[in-house]
Amino acid sequence: MKNTDSIKFEKALISQDLETIRTVPKSDLHNHFVLGGNRQFLKNKTGKLILPIKKTLGSMNEMHHWVSENLGEDYNTPDMRKLLVEATFVQAKEDGIKILEIGEDVWGLNEFFNNDIDELISTFKEANRRISPDTELRLQIGLSRHCSISYLEKVLEPFWGRSEFYSIDIYGDEFSQPIENFKNIYRKAKLNGLRLKAHVGEWGTASDVIQAVELLELDEVQHGISVVEDEYAIKMIKERNIRMNITPTSNVKLGRVGSIKEHPIRKMFDKGIDLTINSDDILIFDSEVSQEYLTLFREKVFSADELDVIRLNGLKNI
Numbered sequence: 013m014k015n016t017d018s019i020k021f022e023k024a025l026i027s028q029d030l031e032t033i034r035t036v037p038k039s040d041l042h043n044h045f046v047l048g049g050n051r052q053f054l055k056n057k058t059g060k061l062i063l064p065i066k067k068t069l070g071s072m073n074e075m076h077h078w079v080s081e082n083l084g085e086d087y088n089t090p091d092m093r094k095l096l097v098e099a100t101f102v103q104a105k106e107d108g109i110k111i112l113e114i115g116e117d118v119w120g121l122n123e124f125f126n127n128d129i130d131e132l133i134s135t136f137k138e139a140n141r142r143i144s145p146d147t148e149l150r151l152q153i154g155l156s157r158h159c160s161i162s163y164l165e166k167v168l169e170p171f172w173g174r175s176e177f178y179s180i181d182i183y184g185d186e187f188s189q190p191i192e193n194f195k196n197i198y199r200k201a202k203l204n205g206l207r208l209k210a211h212v213g214e215w216g217t218a219s220d221v222i223q224a225v226e227l228l229e230l231d232e233v234q235h236g237i238s239v240v241e242d243e244y245a246i247k248m249i250k251e252r253n254i255r256m257n258i259t260p261t262s263n264v265k266l267g268r269v270g271s272i273k274e275h276p277i278r279k280m281f282d283k284g285i286d287l288t289i290n291s292d293d294i295l296i297f298d299s300e301v302s303q304e305y306l307t308l309f310r311e312k313v314f315s316a317d318e319l320d321v322i323r324l325n326g327l328k329n330i
């Protein structure tokens with residue numbers, strides 16, 4: 013027997029009713045909060061509208077260029093950083109997100125939170141309680157891949173031993189340094205009970221995914237879409253029970269995949285991989301989680317029933 017949310021969700025997909033899709037509980041486990049905020053909320057607060065990209069981007073550099081043109085220095089103050097945290101919870105509430113995994117880059121602790129870990133944690137928790145109390149916050153520690161390991165080890169110090177954090181993630185340019193450089197940090201993160209994630213296999217290959225999973229003992233992979241090229245990688249992902257947090261529109265708009273119809277998420281689902289559907293960067297790619305589900309349905313990648321299976325999978329306790 014399907015529960016009422018499942019019935020409502022499938023009906024809303026079939027009638028392409030985005031408003032109702034938004035009311036059904038979903039997870040967003042791959043969201044960079046700086047670019048995950050609600051466009052209208054930010055416009056109301058700042059008077060400036062951040063416009064999403066129109067054409068497909070060709071590289072991460074083009075994405076960074078978009079960020080500097082559209083956000084520039086406007087948000088590089090403690091108050092404005094906190095506004096972005098609020099905007100992300102406004103967005104999560106509107107999108108029916110019941111589990112939201114977000115967090116600050118370790119670099120931001122000194123830049124925006126007076127190097128005070130309690131202030132950083134309470135900023136996220138307070139905005140969560142005030143704006144979207146029905147959303148479960150999974151607080152993440154974020155690492156930029158290009159940063160030197162000695163720098164990261166230094167700025168990570170205040171984060172260790174803080175039970176408020178749920179996970180750790182690496183993002184940014186996949187080719188900036190070998191993933192093995194992060195081995196010691198991830199070993200320590202594991203000892204701290206954190207769930208281990210990394211962005212890999214978005215620009216890189218299936219071998220890069222295999223290497224990252226093995227060396228860092230990952231629990232989850234952000235993107236990882238290149239695994240479809242390699243049966244061994246798929247087998248390993250399944251055997252190790254690795255969760256893959258996929259962001260279909262972002263993959264298309266960054267030119268990683270030709271179109272939604274061709275997205276490897278279908279093949280990954282058919283292979284039985286533990287999948288979730290997520291937003292990545294709403295302000296750039298203009299696709300909230302509800303919209304992602306609707307797009308995959310409209311493009312006939314999945315049936316409404318299959319999308320409900322994926323939705324429920326994202327909400328399951330792991």
Ligand SMILES: [Zn+2]
Nearest residue numbers: 183211234292
């Ligand atoms: Zn991402």
